[in-house]
Amino acid sequence: MSTALKRALLAGLRWTSLRLRLVVVFALVALTAAVSVAGIAYWLNREAVLTRTQDSALDDFRQSMQSRVASLPLNPTQAELQRTAEQMSALSARPGYSVLLVDSRDDGKPVVGYSDLDEFTLDNVPPKLQEQVNREQPVSGGNAHPYHLFWMRTQLDGAPYLVGGAKVIGGGPTGYMLTSLKQERDDLNSLAWSLGIATGLALLGSALLAQAAATTVLKPVQRLGDAARRLGEGKLDTRLRVSGTDELADLSRTFNRTAAQLEKKVADMSAREEASRRFVADMSHELRTPLTAITAVAEVLEDEADSLDPMIAPAVHLVVSETRRLNDLVENLMEVTRFDAGTARLVVDDVDVVDQLTACLDARAWLDAVELDATRGLMARLDPRRLDVILANLVGNALKHGGSPVGVSVRADDGELVIEVRDHGPGIPAEVLPHVFDRFYKASASRPRSEGSGLGLSIAMENALIHGGTITAANCPDGGAKFTLRLPRDVSPEPGPDSGPDTAAVREGS
Structure with missing residues (x-):
């Protein structure tokens, strides 16, 4: 149903x-x-x-x-x-x-x-x-x-x-x-019977009058309920036809005024949100060109750091590090704007999941730091680039904020691909768990200072959702945190062209 x-x-x-x-x-x-x-x-x-x-x-x-x-x-x-x-x-x-x-x-x-x-x-x-x-x-004055x-x-x-x-x-x-x-x-x-019959007729008449009164009263209430449901479903232009001057008419007028104010506020918020998205997207695009140049110069400086004055070398390494962080932040912001604008699309392909995971770890030099529990030959139809983004964020987050060893297991479960990433660190505080996938959220009070943007896990979740999957976070009974990724093994991409190259860099631990 x-x-x-x-x-x-x-x-x-x-x-x-x-x-x-x-x-x-x-x-x-x-x-x-x-x-x-x-x-x-x-x-x-x-x-x-x-x-x-x-x-x-x-x-x-x-x-x-x-x-x-x-x-x-x-x-x-x-x-x-x-x-x-x-x-x-x-x-x-x-x-x-x-x-x-x-x-x-x-x-x-x-x-x-x-x-x-x-x-x-x-x-x-x-x-x-x-x-x-x-x-x-006895005879007396009161009794003769x-x-x-x-x-x-x-x-x-x-x-x-x-x-x-x-x-x-x-x-x-x-x-x-x-x-x-x-x-x-x-x-x-006979009188009692007559009164009983009259009482029965009065009861029947009152029921008929009650039915008529209920119809008169409930019809506007039903219209109001239908209008409220349509308003809750997002049809903000819903209005009630008002007639009369009774309390129900006043209630209908109040509903119309409230709906109009809500429509205006939602329109204003949508306009501001759209302006914010355009600002972030435009800013990210505008920053890419100078950042590319700064990154190239920073890499040259990094190559020459050993030949520079020992007093200057730390500053060069700091500039290079912060430049990379800024470049990562811009790329993450561009990725977020694609999801918010609804322009992100899947480019699916048949993928050997274990080979994809191995390539992800090898590209970031994490093979020696991760214990892999998987059997080769497990195939799935999904977007390999977005899977790489998800895995890089989950594994990078475990390496940076968790404790060694970090284990990754891959298995198939009833038509789903299940990937678990577990660390052996202090775990995630209970008050932090509901917010780990929120944007810009950092649990700095419970974990070492995060050097990321606070967008990595949010982007990983968005990439899982666009596949029709999800990611969950939990603490293990014997210590450490565990992130579980569930994706369908056969993903059907939504119709429509991709939004572009979509080359958001991997942000591990952001």
């Missing part, structure tokens, strides 16, 4: 996730509001319905007790209680309304009259309610009567009922009433 496709899928997942979060938040808010409203409405309606029902039933019961039970003779018979209870039940318009009248005798035996013996008996009256009804209250009407809601055979009771003041029967609340329960259940 390509990187672009993965990035697109991840962006789509993030977009969907944000949309899902918005929808969920909207739905939760709507659900909370709907459930709260439905719960409050149900509770208010329930209390109103039950209060109205019980007030009506208790008022009827109180009036019946006052008009009928109070008119009964003292110590009424069971038949009189029975008849009165039936009359009280018949006069009520409520369905399932039953009355129970209880009177006591001197012998302690109660006389009970039922309106419906199958529906309501004394066993159906909760003991707590009986205790409250028959308890005589010794007995009061009490009621409670109860369950009989799983059905809701209202039970009330009162005692005739001044002596007389105690009355109890029972009325069913089934109709009210059914009405409240």
